[in-house]
Amino acid sequence: MVVGASHAGAQLAASLRQGGWKGEIVLVGDEGTLPYQRPPMSKAYLAGKNTLDQLAIRSAAFYAKQEITLLDDSVQAVDRTDGRVTLSRGGSLAYDELALCTGARVRRLAAPGADLCGVHYLRTAADVELIREAASPGRRAVIIGGGYIGLETAASLSGLGLQVSVLEATERVLGRVTAPEVSAFFDRIHREEAVDVRTKATVEELVGTDRVQGVVLAGGETVPADLVIIGIGVEPNTELAAAAGLQVDDGVVIDDHARTSDPAIVAAGDCTSHLMTRYGRRIRLESVSSATEQAKVAAATACGKSQRITALPWFWSDQYDVKLQIAGINTGYDEIVLNGDPAEGRDFTCYYLRRGELIAADCVNRPRDFMFSKQVIIRGGQVGRDELALQAVG
Amino acid sequence: MAVVTFVSHDGDTHQAPLEEGRSLMQVATENAVPGIDGDCGGEAACGTCHVVVDPAWAERVGSSEAGEEGMLAMNPEREPTSRLSCQMVLCEAWDGLTVRLPEFQM
């Protein structure tokens, strides 16, 4: 039984079959769709460049052929003593192995007016459909939050012909995840694309009569808005695990084999927190690559095989003609080396080092640097600064 | 029925029906072909859908474009006819196409 039908759940179910699981496989999901790719929600799908069918992770025929039952329902509770889950449409199902792939949900903005009509969040296909209905050319969209999702949304909506503003509370966009030079680069390209980026912009309240009409900032200024999209991060869906008495620490705690504190339950994806040897601490990653890897390991574990979660985390983002690929996690860096100039043009790489070793790289339109960095970091990060600065461009 | 064939690094073959308009990566994952991950969903961002096109087919399927080439350039298992299968959109004329899979996707 797999709870949550998205990147982690779909991969886990498929890997169970590939790994030789002979019994029934039930994949329970509550979005009412086939599991679909989530990253395009703020990118190509929001921009209207593809349909949900094209984004299905696997087709309906695949699940039928692999004898994976898709159940459109939501799991309300897990009874570990009896090995059963309760479903919200009534009834319960028994399991031998349970996999929790419940993912994450958007963090709500705690400001007055955040529940007005015309205020959106962006996580699911249903969210995007509502935004697309409201996103007619010429309208004013205000995006709250200058993280990856906020910036991607800005790029997609500006491509649809809307007037877009981004409000970031801290002093720079992407402040939590990149070096100031990289933040400055994204700030510049959004401005070049006529997006109004405002930093140190704290939202006081959202105002409007029936529908939202503006966002009031600390200091009193009101930014006019026909629609507002809030992208201020996510929270893991851990309530089910916590209520069942599993260990939760930010995410559902898993070991290197994707096992939770109960040996009959595995977990994978955005809902998990994993002690990563590479970083020496517990980390809850929010990325497709990690959801997929954890799911493969969890499936192996459920099939009685032994695999470990070891892959280097990586991530990507598309905005306009800019493709950013990120290898590794830069936390704790003490030095950066730039190859190319973030202040000009649209391609460069920012390498992050700690005590002289490469730990991460932000590669902007530089797929070659990305693959190079991945390999160097996996080998332990030993690399000469000159090699980074001189690495062939591409 | 038109088919494409995947040969694993140790010689196992997997055939899959050719579906015009879908990418070779999609056809591989749909048919549970081991050795192709397709982690980024076809964005040419991950490099886990690397295949080596049978040289007899290389000209017909064409070579990689710039972004794809960058992803392949650093790959230790790279060969002259390497491609990212997510960037190869299938057409009927490719009936019988054979590709080899590298030992590791990275």
Ligand SMILES: Cc1cc2nc3c(=O)[nH]c(=O)nc-3n(C[C@H](O)[C@H](O)[C@H](O)COP(=O)(O)OP(=O)(O)OC[C@H]3O[C@@H](n4cnc5c(N)ncnc54)[C@H](O)[C@@H]3O)c2cc1C
């Ligand atoms: C707009 C956007 C853009 C992104 N872009 C990128 C990107 O470019 N690159 C990248 O690597 N990552 C990106 N991510 C992150 C990536 O999408 C997530 O890391 C990934 O979706 C995690 O997969 P998951 O299966 O763990 O969780 P989720 O995708 O959150 O799926 C969990 C599923 O479980 C369901 N569920 C939860 N509880 C229950 C229950 N009790 N019963 C039944 N069903 C339940 C939920 O409804 C949901 O369908 C992006 C995310 C968003 C929102």
Ligand code: FES
């Ligand atoms: S699927 Fe990621 S590069 Fe092809």
